Amino acid sequence: MRFRLNLSKRLDMKIAVVGIGVAGAYLMNQLSASHDMEIIGYERLPESQHDAVCAWATSENVMSIYAKKCGLNFDDYVLHTGKHMQVDFSRENKNSDKKNSINIKLKGMVSYDKLKLIQDMIKGTKIEFGKIPKKENLESEFDLIIDSTGFHRNYLPKPEYELWIPCVQYKVKYSEDDLPFDDFYLKAFPSMSGYFWYFPLGNGYAHIGAGDFTKQNHNLFVSRFLNKYKCEIIKKNGRPVRISPPSKSMPFTDEKKTIGVGESIGTVYALLGEGIIPSTICADIFVQNIDDMKLYEQKILEQFKIYSLVFNFVSKKISGTFNLLNNPLDLLRIYDHMKSNENRYGMEVSMLNMMKVSKA
Numbered sequence: 001m002r003f004r005l006n007l008s009k010r011l012d013m014k015i016a017v018v019g020i021g022v023a024g025a026y027l028m029n030q031l032s033a034s035h036d037m038e039i040i041g042y043e044r045l046p047e048s049q050h051d052a053v054c055a056w057a058t059s060e061n062v063m064s065i066y067a068k069k070c071g072l073n074f075d076d077y078v079l080h081t082g083k084h085m086q087v088d089f090s091r092e093n094k095n096s097d098k099k100n101s102i103n104i105k106l107k108g109m110v111s112y113d114k115l116k117l118i119q120d121m122i123k124g125t126k127i128e129f130g131k132i133p134k135k136e137n138l139e140s141e142f143d144l145i146i147d148s149t150g151f152h153r154n155y156l157p158k159p160e161y162e163l164w165i166p167c168v169q170y171k172v173k174y175s176e177d178d179l180p181f182d183d184f185y186l187k188a189f190p191s192m193s194g195y196f197w198y199f200p201l202g203n204g205y206a207h208i209g210a211g212d213f214t215k216q217n218h219n220l221f222v223s224r225f226l227n228k229y230k231c232e233i234i235k236k237n238g239r240p241v242r243i244s245p246p247s248k249s250m251p252f253t254d255e256k257k258t259i260g261v262g263e264s265i266g267t268v269y270a271l272l273g274e275g276i277i278p279s280t281i282c283a284d285i286f287v288q289n290i291d292d293m294k295l296y297e298q299k300i301l302e303q304f305k306i307y308s309l310v311f312n313f314v315s316k317k318i319s320g321t322f323n324l325l326n327n328p329l330d331l332l333r334i335y336d337h338m339k340s341n342e343n344r345y346g347m348e349v350s351m352l353n354m355m356k357v358s359k360a
């Protein structure tokens, strides 16, 4: 990466943050507060339709730290505190087969009002909603352009290789007597090509959705689930999620004025399709290293090194080329990483469960 910010220009620098999701909102909050620079945000959705297309599950052990940095109390946003997550590996399109399931004890996994937290993070900052700015206009007006557009990555060169999973999701409401589950539930699709999720949002509300690389299961399974468990549909949304890691999402910059932060540069943990915490961490690393983009790139690659291994494991599973006998160390390293970061992932991690996942 060749371009570096000129420190002497910092005080009158103008920065555009394009895309106001978790990463963009965190950047708006932190950069507007702690640096004497002009920061303008752009979000393609109008303010009245601003949304956070996501199932809203995260580990409160980590997000509470970043919310606090923004002067906010994460507890105020928690909708449901998980105790257990059932992961169902049954082959048929049955719902909730206990015999072929594992029950993961949760320690900090919650669903939270992601949109409200974003809205509170950006309070008092300058954002133009309903606007997709042209790159050439940004380049003539700003010293630095941050591409935090997530999956879209509109302002950066296309990486040579990328892998993403198409997803569909509904926000639904059940009557108290008809709740399908009272806690987090996942159903894995064959060869780990994706999964169906049911994440409670409190008071009978839930996000139900699915993603599937093969495109064969997700729409089908979600419609069967909607038919089986009667509910009120509040909204339907969905978008693909990028699962190729930062090491495969280079370049992080166009070598002129634009730099990527968040899912635009692959900060999603492929095994879980989990991007809230990694994208927030990525934005924080950006804030800490805003004076040195080379260092930012190095720190991102270091921080998310394990994501490359996890991604390789998931891609091998999807392509049917993973073999436990040939790749025992990969699984061991992933287990080791998650076991020593149980709080980070908000769940207890056991080798037995990991083996079951690898056989799925």
Ligand SMILES: Cc1cc2nc3c(=O)[nH]c(=O)nc-3n(C[C@H](O)[C@H](O)[C@H](O)COP(=O)(O)OP(=O)(O)OC[C@H]3O[C@@H](n4cnc5c(N)ncnc54)[C@H](O)[C@@H]3O)c2cc1C
Pocket: 018, 019, 020, 021, 022, 023, 024, 042, 043, 044, 045, 051, 053, 054, 055, 056, 057, 058, 131, 132, 133, 148, 149, 150, 151, 152, 153, 154, 167, 168, 169, 209, 238, 239, 240, 241, 261, 262, 263, 264, 267, 268, 273, 274, 275, 276, 277, 279
């Ligand atoms: C269906 C689904 C469910 C998920 N569930 C979870 C989950 O439960 N937990 C978890 O940790 N992760 C989950 N993820 C992943 C997670 O949502 C993302 O990885 C994370 O939100 C990425 O944050 P971001 O800020 O980089 O990008 P995003 O959150 O995607 O934000 C990008 C923003 O940029 C805006 N934008 C896009 N293009 C432009 C443009 N040209 N100009 C202006 N604005 C633009 C978008 O409207 C959006 O507001 C899920 C993903 C999907 C698709």
